[in-house]
Amino acid sequence: MSTLTLVGISGSLREDSVNTKLMREAARLFGSADFIEADIEFPLYNGDVEASEGVPAKVQAASDLIGRADAVIISTPEYNKGPSGVLKNALDWISRTEGNPWLDKPVAVMSAAAGRAGGERAQMILRGFMVPFRPRILQGPEIHLAGAAGQFDETGTLTGEIYVKELTALMTQLRAMTGQ
Numbered sequence: 001m002s003t004l005t006l007v008g009i010s011g012s013l014r015e016d017s018v019n020t021k022l023m024r025e026a027a028r029l030f031g032s033a034d035f036i037e038a039d040i041e042f043p044l045y046n047g048d049v050e051a052s053e054g055v056p057a058k059v060q061a062a063s064d065l066i067g068r069a070d071a072v073i074i075s076t077p078e079y080n081k082g083p084s085g086v087l088k089n090a091l092d093w094i095s096r097t098e099g100n101p102w103l104d105k106p107v108a109v110m111s112a113a114a115g116r117a118g119g120e121r122a123q124m125i126l127r128g129f130m131v132p133f134r135p136r137i138l139q140g141p142e143i144h145l146a147g148a149a150g151q152f153d154e155t156g157t158l159t160g161e162i163y164v165k166e167l168t169a170l171m172t173q174l175r176a177m178t179g180q
Contacts, residue, residue, distance in 0.1 A: 004033040004178055007069040011076035011087030011126075013041055018112040018148035019075040022167075025158040026073045026110065026143075030171040033070070038062045040090035050096060059093040066094065067101035070178045071108070072135070078113040078122035083129070091129055102133035106177035108170050110143035112151075118144030138173055141166040 008027055010020040020037075027035040042059050043049070055063075066072060076083040094101065109126055111119025123144060130137055143166055145151055151160050158164050 004070040004175070004180055005068060006030055006033040006035045007038055007065050007072045008035060009038045009040060009072065009074045009087070009090070011040075011074070011084040011122075013086055017077070018145065018152070019077050021152050021156045022110055022112045022143070022145055022148070022158070023073055023075040024156065025152075026075070026108065026167055026171055029164075029168045030071075030073075030175060036065060036069075038065055040086060042090055042093050045089055045092045045096075055093070055097055059090075060097055062090065063094045063097035063101045066105065067099070069105065070180075071106040071174050072102075073174070074107060074109045074126065076109070076111045076119060076122045076126050078111060078115070078117075078119035081121045083122045083126045087126070088129065091133075095133065100133060102130070102135040105135045106174055107135040107137045108174045109137060110145070110167070110170070112145035112148035114148060116146050118146035118148065120144045136177060138170060138177070141169050143167055143170060 008023040010023045012019040076087055109123055111123040113119035153159050
């Protein structure tokens, strides 16, 4: 049995991002795997730039990483009732690379936000954004981490029992989708 490769994408670039913490906790609960965080700090998508300069190397690297992964975790914040512009921009850029790295890829999506809905709207919109790429997105359990700043201890470990239980179930299903 070979070691699985799990790629994580956080829709937040903030240093102390609750979405990055949630993504890392998901990876921990996924279990044994080579976990790699994709860097999605890309320039804004511009078709003229793509035409004159091509796909930036950083974008191609992220696309290749997704293509080689056995599974992907995406955690999105909710900004103004939707996913972050950073995440949407990354999806747009990656869609411009050769092939489709998302095709049939097992993907788990989750969200963390300050509000009581935990980013539910952003997550639903993100799921819609993913449709053209045709990944295999897990339908549940849905993880909407509400009041996210207070859900982690000082080491970044998720503390809410119900959230840990649900995230563990989601990661168990994601692992099963990889065939291991």
